[in-house]
Amino acid sequence: MATMSGITIAGSFLALAVALPLEAQRLSAANLRASVDTFENYAGPAGATVKGKSSYVRTIAARPGGFEVTYTWLDSTVVTTVQTTWVRASDASTEWQHVRSATDSATLLTGNGRAAGWVVPQGQPARMFDERQTQPLLDPNVVELAFAAQLPRVGQSLAFNTYGLYSAAPLAPRADTMTVGKLVDLESVNGPIKAVEVNRDHIQFWFDATTGKVLGRHGVVAGGRVIWWHVKRGVRLPRM
Numbered sequence: 001m002a003t004m005s006g007i008t009i010a011g012s013f014l015a016l017a018v019a020l021p022l023e024a025q026r027l028s029a030a031n032l033r034a035s036v037d038t039f040e041n042y043a044g045p046a047g048a049t050v051k052g053k054s055s056y057v058r059t060i061a062a063r064p065g066g067f068e069v070t071y072t073w074l075d076s077t078v079v080t081t082v083q084t085t086w087v088r089a090s091d092a093s094t095e096w097q098h099v100r101s102a103t104d105s106a107t108l109l110t111g112n113g114r115a116a117g118w119v120v121p122q123g124q125p126a127r128m129f130d131e132r133q134t135q136p137l138l139d140p141n142v143v144e145l146a147f148a149a150q151l152p153r154v155g156q157s158l159a160f161n162t163y164g165l166y167s168a169a170p171l172a173p174r175a176d177t178m179t180v181g182k183l184v185d186l187e188s189v190n191g192p193i194k195a196v197e198v199n200r201d202h203i204q205f206w207f208d209a210t211t212g213k214v215l216g217r218h219g220v221v222a223g224g225r226v227i228w229w230h231v232k233r234g235v236r237l238p239r240m
Contacts, residue, residue, distance in 0.1 A: 026158060029092040029142070031149035031212060032067050035060050039216070042229035046239035049229055054080075056230070060145070065089060069142055073101075085139050092146040093136030106165050110137050119165050129170055137163075140176065148198070148207035148214050152180045176201050183209065186216075189234040197238075206237060 036059050042049040059070040066089040073081035081101035088095055097108040108117040115137055116130040140162050147158055157180070161173035181197040186206065194209040205217035216231040231237055 027092050027138075027143065027146055027150070028090055029067055029087050029146040029149070030089045031151075032060055032069075032087075032089075032145060033149070033211075033213075034062055034067075035213065037213075038233045039230045040233055042231065042240070043227065046226050049240050055233075066095065069139075069145065071141075085142060087139075087142050087146075088136070091136050092138055092142055094139050094142070097139060104166075108137070108165065115171065117165070119170060121166050127170070131171055133171075143178070144198075144200075144205055144217070145214055147178055148196075148205075149212040151209070151212050152196075152198075154180050154182060154196070156180045184238055186238070187236040193235070 036057065038055060038057050041052045041054045041056070043052055044050045053076050054074060056071050056073045059068075059072070061068045061070075063086065067087045068084060069087055070082065070084045072079060073083075081099065083097070083099040085097040086095040087093070094108060094110055096110075097106075099106050103122040104120055106117065106119040108115065110116075110133065113133055114130065115133045118126050118128045120126045138160065140160075143158070143160060158178045160176055160178075162176045163171045163173060165171075177200065179199050181199050181204075184195050184197050184206065186193040186195045193215070195206045195215060196209050198205050198207065202220050203217060204220060205214055207214045215235050216229065216237045218226045218229040218237065221227055226239070229237065229240065231240070
């Protein structure tokens with residue numbers, strides 16, 4: 001079981017959500033850059049975090065018309081989940097997305113005004129879908145990457161709707177927002193990093209103020225209690 005977008009799905013590190021921005025012209029993936037980064041996973045409240053056995057590698061690679069974003073999730077050294085998303089540079093929308101683990105899988109394909117695919121949740125039969133779409137579909141984790149890469153200023157925000165493909169209604173909208181909070185100094189093995197804190201619904205994440213690269217994120221529940229942390233190797237987030 002793992003959590004990536006704030007929704008826990010057994011056997012998969014991501015709820016395979018997609019997002020629809022209310023102001024799509026404000027977002028593009030054109031500023032993403034090729035990179036490979038490893039993230040360690042921690043659990044527990046602020047000040048009492050415990051490092052887990054799992055980690056993931058985030059790979060961003062250029063492809064014609066956009067980028068390929070891959071998350072490879074590992075339990076110690078064993079690969080448990082791989083998710084790949086082809087992202088259009090123009091608006092950060094998902095062209096194709098596939099996730100597969102030992103216990104579940106899903107695929108999403110968009111184009112020509114339609115979104116089609118299938119989902120096989122753990123222990124359940126496959127569900128197919130093919131629906132008309134009038135707006136580009138976006139993965140919320142790609143939204144984080146693209147938004148950060150644009151180096152937004154403190155106070156800027158983005159409102160969008162998310163959809164959980166593992167839910168009973170895969171493309172039913174769920175409102176979400178990102179708001180740039182404040183500048184912070186992060187510790188790292190290579191020295192201090194000037195970073196920017198961004199607040200999402202139940203999630204906070206941080207990006208490098210110079211490069212726009214996302215460095216870490218954590219999930220927050222009611223009352224501000226942190227329950228999970230994803231941290232780039234060699235970096236320490238606030239309150240850890």
